[in-house]
Amino acid sequence: MATVSTNEMKSGTKVLVDGEPYSVVDNEYRKPGKGQATNSIKIRNLKNGRVIERTLKSGDTWEVADIEEIDMQYLYSDGEFWHFMNPTSFEQVQAGATAVADCSKWLKGEEACKVLFFNGIPLSVTPPNYVTLTITETDPGLRGDTSGSGGKPATLETGAVVRVPLFVQQGEVIKVDTRTGDYLGRVGK
């Protein structure tokens, strides 16, 4: 099993700690002039995103986590699994609900996603930063209000609900930032 020493742990290094995959966020070397050196290492759990801090003696090692991120195209969902294709090799993989999680609400088909594999199994899926989707349901806006202040909820064709300005109407196509869920604007047809 490949291991990585404290002095090789950089931001982004993937490590296996207590059987869980983590990504190194920060690594601070501390040493009293005449004393034991330690590293305080902040790591992010790649399954749940939680950041924890662990202390190691300098020179100690962790196992390297078998983590790979691949750009893949979303194909379809059969209700139980979400299917993705590697556009280079045309290889297809299926990801379960835990891996897809919140990402599924932005996917209708053909989106270029990033799939993170842990030991060859999809661990998480990141949607494109921006998606363009049709509003399937929203209340009619109040007449005369074009300021966009306050806004109203709108349901998109994939099921996601975002806040849109009052003047935006059902049937319109909008651009959304998937990282924040923010409405960015209407897309002309």
Next chain:
Amino acid sequence: MPRWRPDASLATLKARAELCGSVRAFFMARGVLEVETPILSAHATVDRFIESFSTVDGRWLQTSPEFAMKRLLAAGSGPIFQIARVFRLEEQGRHHNPEFTMLEWYRPGFSMQQLMDEVEALMRALVGGAGGFQRLSYRDAFLRHAGFDPHSADATQMRAAAMAAELISAADFANEPAGFWLDLWMSRVVSPALGAAQPAFVYDFPASQAALAQVRQGPPPVAERFELFWRGIELANGFHELADAKEQRGRFEADQRYRCAAEQVVPPYDAHLIAALEAGLPDCSGVALGLDRVLMLKLGLSDLAQTLAFAADRA
């Protein structure tokens, strides 16, 4: 930034040259002689936590000029100082570089407190400021910032306190000795709280951390050793120097046994130093000060690399 470019700005390099100039002026005015000693030696430190670079011909790069300078003192040099380049394997981080610039000086006839006075005067000359530096015993620094007495707490108590303070998680470091916990508390909690405005001295270290300092009998016995901290960063380490050749050889041999048991490199200790102590080292105090760190703090830089023409990863 292209990798051939320097880490330090030209303004910083000028400030570095001025800093070294101020150091030389300070000691010249006080009648302290500048010396140069070898960087390469047949011997090395055997300190448990300092690793030396070895060379292809079986010699060692110095981790401090201490041994050679003490040989000069034993030969009757009188007060001496040196601005030395020193090397420490594997020490790299925001406040560490594997080679760095150490100002080291020795004062025959000075007590530990007298040498702290001179360190304070030098810092005033280098970085300005007014008002006295705080002086805290190691015990008081721990009582104040860690909440326990470092001379009486045992490993189990310090580990439990570290868990309560969330310095470690429950599974970590089950079998470490007390010295490990003192170092962890010092580097994670106590030193970051020291010298927030003015630099602060910590003195009278546990006898277990005497290194090359004299031990003053207790209770508890303490090492006549001090360190200087500014904005949480360790700047200097000084000793009322151990002059007893037999005691010094005993400490070197104990460190070698520790290294051997821990399956670490066991360098040869400096037999010339032992011979010099046998011949007679004048009663003296000595101190080493990290000039790069002084420059970093003086200029308000966040990273030691910014004080170096080329830090280790582009050297």
